[in-house]
Amino acid sequence: MQASAPETLLTIRDLHKKFCKDIRYNLMHGTRDMVEQAFGLESDYMTLRKKEFWSLSGIDLDVKEGDILAVIGANGSGKTTLMRLISGIYPIQKGDMNFSPQTRVTPIFALRSGMHPLFTGRENINIKGAMYGMTKEQIDEKMDFIVEFSDLGDFLDMPLGNYSSGMKARLAYTVAIATDPNIFIIDEALAVGDSMFKAKCFDHLQEFVKQPKRAVIFVSNHIHKVLRLANRVAILDKGVKIFESSDIPESVDYYMNNCLGRLDQKSREHMLERVKFYEL
Amino acid sequence: MRRSKVQIGNVNYDYGNVFQGWGHVMRNLREYRFFIQQLLRIYLLAPFKKSLIGAMWLFIFPLLTVIIWIFLHGAGIVDPGETGVPYPVFVLLGTTIWSLFINIYKSSSQIIVDSGSLLVMNKFPYETLIVGRLLENIITFSIPLVINIVVLLFFGIKFTWLSLLFPLTLIPILLFGLTIGLFVALxxxxxxxxxxxxxxxxxxxxxxxxIVYAPKIKIGWLTHIIDYNPLTYLVGLPRDILAQGEIYEPTKYLICTAVVFIACPLMIRFYLYTKPRVLERLINN
Incomplete structure (x- = not known):
C-alpha cells in the first residue's frame, strides 16, 4: 500500500512585512496608521514611506507534517519576524497564510518571557501554561509529564529567579511541548541548557514529528544543530527567501557561502575555515 | 484572499482580522479564564513578594493618605468649603473614589509598555490583560473601601438603603478611567x-x-471648570450616596454615565483593533 503524502499544515504566499528604522519616523508613521485605522482608512501597504524597509519580502513557504524546518540567515534577515507572523503576534497586512484546520501553534521566543522570577517553578508552570491557553485541568493532567521531562525535581518549588539559564530552558521547553502543538516554533530558545537536556530535546523533537500532523520550525544559526536536526532548510537574506532544500549539507554550504559572499577570496577561505572550526 | 485561521491554546485566531466581534472577545475571556487568574495573582502578589509585611501595604497606603489630609485640614492649610459631613469622611471617600479612577488609568495606560516584551514573544488574547487590570483595581479598591466604612461608622454616619447603590455608582468612573487609559496606552x-x-x-x-474641597466652592474660573468636569459628578454622586444618603446632581451624572457607556466599548474595540499594529512599533529595551 502506498503511503499518503504528508499533509501541508501551513502555506505562506507572498508574505510581506515592513518596519521603520528611525524611531521618530516610526512614531510618526504609527500615529498616522492609528488615525487611519480609526476612520477605517487603509494606505497602500506596498509603498515604503520614509525610513521604512522590508523586513520580509515575498516569502513563500510550505510546512508539511514531519518537517523539522530550520530557518537560517544572518542577523537581521527576518527570521524572527517570520516566526512572529506565523505565531500571530504581528498582524498580516500583505500576503496569505493558510493553516490546515485546527492547527495549534506554540512558539518559544525567549525562555524567561512570561515567567515571573518571584514565583516558584511550579507556579510558573501554571502561569506559562495558562498563557498558552491551557486550562487548570489540562495543566494538572500534564503535570507529571512536565515534572518528569524537565527533571527539575525539588527545584520546582524554588523561585524561578534562582534558576540558572539552563534550568529555565528546561522548564520553558517542557511547558511549551506540553501544549501538544501541531506546529512547534523554537526561535533560538535552545541555545542554552546543558548538553544532556539538549540531546533529550532533540530526541524528543525527532519523535514528535513522527506523530501525525506535527512539524517543527526552528530558528538557529548553529550549523551543527541544523545539520543534526533539520530535514529541511530555508535560508533568508535581507527579508527574502533565497534558498530552500531538503539537502541539509548543501543548504549549509549555500548559507555559509552566501554569508561570506561579500568577502574577497582570501578572507573568505580564512573565515570559512574559522567558522567550520568553531561550528562543526 | 487571506485565510489565516489558527488555533493557539483553545482559541481560534484569524490573523487577518484583528477584531472579530464581541462574541469572540467573550469566548477568549472564557477560554483564558485561568490565565486571567494567573495575571491577577501576579498583579496582586508580586509587588509584595519581597516585603516582610506583604499585602498589609494595601491597608497602610490609604490610611496614610487619610492621615495626611486630616493633618492638612487640622493645620488650616486647606479650606474645603461646606462638605456636609465631617471633613475626614469627605476627604477619605473622595480620595478613595479618585484612587479607583487614577489607578485604573495608570495601569491601563501602561498596559502595552509594561507588557511589551511579553506581547511580542507570546500570543494570547489582548483582552485578558484589560480584564486582569480591571479585576486587580476592583480588588485593591475594596480594601480602602473597608477602611472607609469603618471611619464612616466611627464618625456616626448612618447608612440608608441608597448606600447599597454605592458599588454600582462606581462603575462609570471605573470605565471612564479605563477608556482614557486604553487610549493613552496606544x-x-x-x-x-x-x-x-x-x-x-x-x-x-x-x-x-x-475631592478635597466641596463642589459648591466659589473661586471664579474654578467654579466653571468644576461644573464642566465630568469627574465632579462621577466622584460626587457615589460619595454623597454613601456619606449622606443623597443623590448629587443625578441628571448630570446620568449624562456622564451614558457617554462613558458608549465611549468605553468603542475604545476597547479600537484598542483591540489597533493594538497589533501599534505593537509592532514598540521598541523593547
Whole structure:
C-alpha cells in the first residue's frame, strides 16, 4: 500500500512585512496608521514611506507534517519576524497564510518571557501554561509529564529567579511541548541548557514529528544543530527567501557561502575555515 | 484572499482580522479564564513578594493618605468649603473614589509598555490583560473601601438603603478611567509627547475635581471648570450616596454615565483593533 503524502499544515504566499528604522519616523508613521485605522482608512501597504524597509519580502513557504524546518540567515534577515507572523503576534497586512484546520501553534521566543522570577517553578508552570491557553485541568493532567521531562525535581518549588539559564530552558521547553502543538516554533530558545537536556530535546523533537500532523520550525544559526536536526532548510537574506532544500549539507554550504559572499577570496577561505572550526 | 485561521491554546485566531466581534472577545475571556487568574495573582502578589509585611501595604497606603489630609485640614492649610459631613469622611471617600479612577488609568495606560516584551514573544488574547487590570483595581479598591466604612461608622454616619447603590455608582468612573487609559496606552507607543501631556494633565485634574474641597466652592474660573468636569459628578454622586444618603446632581451624572457607556466599548474595540499594529512599533529595551 502506498503511503499518503504528508499533509501541508501551513502555506505562506507572498508574505510581506515592513518596519521603520528611525524611531521618530516610526512614531510618526504609527500615529498616522492609528488615525487611519480609526476612520477605517487603509494606505497602500506596498509603498515604503520614509525610513521604512522590508523586513520580509515575498516569502513563500510550505510546512508539511514531519518537517523539522530550520530557518537560517544572518542577523537581521527576518527570521524572527517570520516566526512572529506565523505565531500571530504581528498582524498580516500583505500576503496569505493558510493553516490546515485546527492547527495549534506554540512558539518559544525567549525562555524567561512570561515567567515571573518571584514565583516558584511550579507556579510558573501554571502561569506559562495558562498563557498558552491551557486550562487548570489540562495543566494538572500534564503535570507529571512536565515534572518528569524537565527533571527539575525539588527545584520546582524554588523561585524561578534562582534558576540558572539552563534550568529555565528546561522548564520553558517542557511547558511549551506540553501544549501538544501541531506546529512547534523554537526561535533560538535552545541555545542554552546543558548538553544532556539538549540531546533529550532533540530526541524528543525527532519523535514528535513522527506523530501525525506535527512539524517543527526552528530558528538557529548553529550549523551543527541544523545539520543534526533539520530535514529541511530555508535560508533568508535581507527579508527574502533565497534558498530552500531538503539537502541539509548543501543548504549549509549555500548559507555559509552566501554569508561570506561579500568577502574577497582570501578572507573568505580564512573565515570559512574559522567558522567550520568553531561550528562543526 | 487571506485565510489565516489558527488555533493557539483553545482559541481560534484569524490573523487577518484583528477584531472579530464581541462574541469572540467573550469566548477568549472564557477560554483564558485561568490565565486571567494567573495575571491577577501576579498583579496582586508580586509587588509584595519581597516585603516582610506583604499585602498589609494595601491597608497602610490609604490610611496614610487619610492621615495626611486630616493633618492638612487640622493645620488650616486647606479650606474645603461646606462638605456636609465631617471633613475626614469627605476627604477619605473622595480620595478613595479618585484612587479607583487614577489607578485604573495608570495601569491601563501602561498596559502595552509594561507588557511589551511579553506581547511580542507570546500570543494570547489582548483582552485578558484589560480584564486582569480591571479585576486587580476592583480588588485593591475594596480594601480602602473597608477602611472607609469603618471611619464612616466611627464618625456616626448612618447608612440608608441608597448606600447599597454605592458599588454600582462606581462603575462609570471605573470605565471612564479605563477608556482614557486604553487610549493613552496606544499613544504611549506612537505619540509619547501627547501621552506625557495627558499624564501631567491627570495630576492637575485631581485639583480641578472636588475631592478635597466641596463642589459648591466659589473661586471664579474654578467654579466653571468644576461644573464642566465630568469627574465632579462621577466622584460626587457615589460619595454623597454613601456619606449622606443623597443623590448629587443625578441628571448630570446620568449624562456622564451614558457617554462613558458608549465611549468605553468603542475604545476597547479600537484598542483591540489597533493594538497589533501599534505593537509592532514598540521598541523593547
Amino acid at each position: 499613544l504611549r507607543v506612537v505619540a509619547v509627547d501627547l501621552c506625557n501631556v495627558v499624564d501631567e494633565g491627570m495630576k492637575v485634574l485631581m485639583y480641578l475635581t472636588p
